[in-house]
Amino acid sequence: MVLGKVKTLAVCFDYLNDNNVPVYSGGDSVSGRVIIEVTGEVRVKTLNITARGVAKVRWTESRNAGANTAYTQNYTEEVEYLNHSDTLIGEERDEDSPEEALTVLNTGLHEFAFSFLLPQMPLATSFEGKHGSVRYWVRAELYRPWLLPFKVKKEFTVFEHIDINTPLLLAPQAGTKDKTLCCWFCASGPISLSAKIERKGYTPGESIQIFAEVENCSSRVVVPKAALSQTQTYFAKGKARQLQQQMAALRGDTIPQGKSQSWDGKLLHIPPVSPSILDCPLIRVEYSLVVYVDIPGGLNLSLSLPLVIGTIPLHTFTNRTSSISSYCSTISWPERPEAPPSYSDLLVTEEQRWGCLERCEGSEVNEEDQGTLRAYITEFRYQPPPLYSEVDPNPEPGCGGQEVRRPDLCPSR
Structure with missing residues (x-):
């Protein structure tokens, strides 16, 4: 008897974004299919899937301890965020046993659906770095009698x-x-730098508006610059290791001595970068906008403004609210508001009331409604307000109808 062969074993996810990449977040349902293509007749014991999510850190440090001796220390840590398994064909796999039931797959394509929920807790964002990573995956394992597993x-x-x-x-x-530049024989004037950005949070694809002022009172020619800096921090066995990268940069014009330069909203574009990772115990990814003055022959004058790269962009109504606020701040309001109308202006006269009655009698309503409406309008009178009195006509229990000199001593109803 000629046994069949497994041509293809693949895992496909149901939900894909615009770039055909499966993207999820904590609490989402992950679903997909395991596709098996076979030729001939293939007997299968079990088909299992395992979903895992792991943050892992690893680096090595070496120290010389003498002429011919080197000391090497490995730093490794791992945190598990997800561990789910399920059996799509057969039962839980055991050692090869003739009593196990087998499933026969005939020639063609066979699909087996799977689904599971990601934990509701905050999950670390997928990340690939030099000394560590955060990865999530689904593994399918096909077991057949007397053959190596297909994975x-x-x-x-x-x-x-x-x-x-x-x-x-x-x-x-x-x-x-x-900063003031100086040397053994001379001292030059200071170089001052001030910078501001509109907010702390941005998303990839946006541009940061930089407002800066550089004043060069030194004897050197300097250049203002700005850069988007990413800092990766890895933690393992009580130690930390950092790696800094420049993700984007821009350059201003040279500033001669005694001159100044202003940036009125100079734009720095944010390229596609990983979001900030702030909650993972092993890996942190942080960003900052570094505005600095490049000083030839000296240490740069640098100013760092913290940033957070997010995933949910700025809402449109936020921009509209800020624009409305700025518009309202420019409106010149009147110094004194207009006085409200007096009570006599609102008083309804007897002629107006009878005119309302005549109009109601001429309208197309039944006699019962007319009588009710006439009785209501006839009884209704606009009486003048009661005269002010310092004695509360409806005193609270315990107040005894005493004169009310202060509202906080005996509040009226």
Whole structure:
């Protein structure tokens, strides 16, 4: 008897984004299919899937301890966010046993659906770095009698959403620094730098408006610059290791001595970068806008403004609210408001009331409604307001109808 062969074993996800990449977040349902293509007749014991999510950190440090001796220390840590398994064909796999029931797959394509829920807790965003990573995947394992298992793994992406429409991330960021250059024989004037941005939170694809002022009172020619900096921090065994990268940069014009330069909303575009990772115990990914003055032959004057790269962009109504607020601040309101109308202007005269009755009698309503309406209008009178009295006509229990000199001593109804 000629046994069949497995041509294809693949994992496909049902939900894909615009780039055909499966993207999920905490609490979402992950669903998909395991596709098996066979030729001939294939006997299967079990088909299992395993979903896992792991944050892993690893780096090595070496130290020389003498002429010919080197000391090497490995730092490794791992945190598990997801561990789910399910059996799509057969029962839980056991050692090869003739009593196990087998499932026969004939020639063609066979699909087996799967689904599971991601944990409701905050999950670390998928990330790939030099010394660590955060990965999520689904592994399918096909077991057949007397043959090695057939395995395939497919990764999916998890985003821990960061909404930049929060008061903390919408707050402006600003700072000021100055520096004086000097040497053994001379001293020059200071170089001052001030910078401001509209908010702290941004999303990839946006541009940061930079407002900056640089004053060069030194004897050197300097250049203002700005850069988007990413800082990756890895933690393992009580130690930390950092890696900094420049993701985007821009350059201003040179500033001769005694001159100054202003940036009135100079734009720095944010490229496609990983969102900030702030809650993972092993990996942190942080961003900052570094505005600095490049000083030839000296240390740069640098100013760092913290940033958070989020996943939920700025709402349109937020921009509209800020524009309305700025518009209202420019309106010149009258110094004194208009006085309200007097009570006599609102008083209904007897002629107006009888005119209302005549109009009601001429309208097309039944006699019962006319009588009710006439009785209501006849009885209704606009009486003048009661005269003011310092004695409360309806005193609270315990007040005894005493004179009310202060409202807080005996509040009236």
